[in-house]
Amino acid sequence: MAKMGLFINYDYCTGCQSCAVACQQEHDFPAGKCGITVTEYVYPAEKKPVAVDFLPFPNELCDLCIRRHQMGEDPACVKHCQAACMMFGPLEQLVKEMEKTPRSALFSPR
Ligand code: SF4
Ligand code: SF4
DSSP, rough: OOOEEEEEEEGGGOOOOHEEEEEHHHHTTTOOOEEEEEEEOOOOTTSSSEEEEEEEOOOOTTTHHHHHHHHHOHHHHHHOOOOOOEEEEEEEHHHHHHHSSSSSSEEEOO
């Protein structure tokens, strides 16, 4: 089977945290735990207008929603991302997306 992963175009991430909430509910993680962390990066104050980036990235708790995948469904975070900036698929396909998307990241657990 092809190795699967998550592609994230963080240029469009709004920091809404829907991915984190969806992940927590899907896996029934306890409060404060989930498989994706959305980090806020505020650019130095001298940059005007003040710019903020939100960087969502899966962590060691992410299993790529294998249970949903086996049922032919997208991962919970992908399904609930408000900005539709996440994609699940074979790494080979996601690498091509990344090549044409400057501010993006790719995740694939071991
Ligand atoms: S793929 Fe599933 S386990 Fe991984 S961050 Fe998304 S919702 Fe969580
Ligand atoms: S749901 Fe999408 S837009 Fe919202 S924080 Fe997660 S990656 Fe960003």
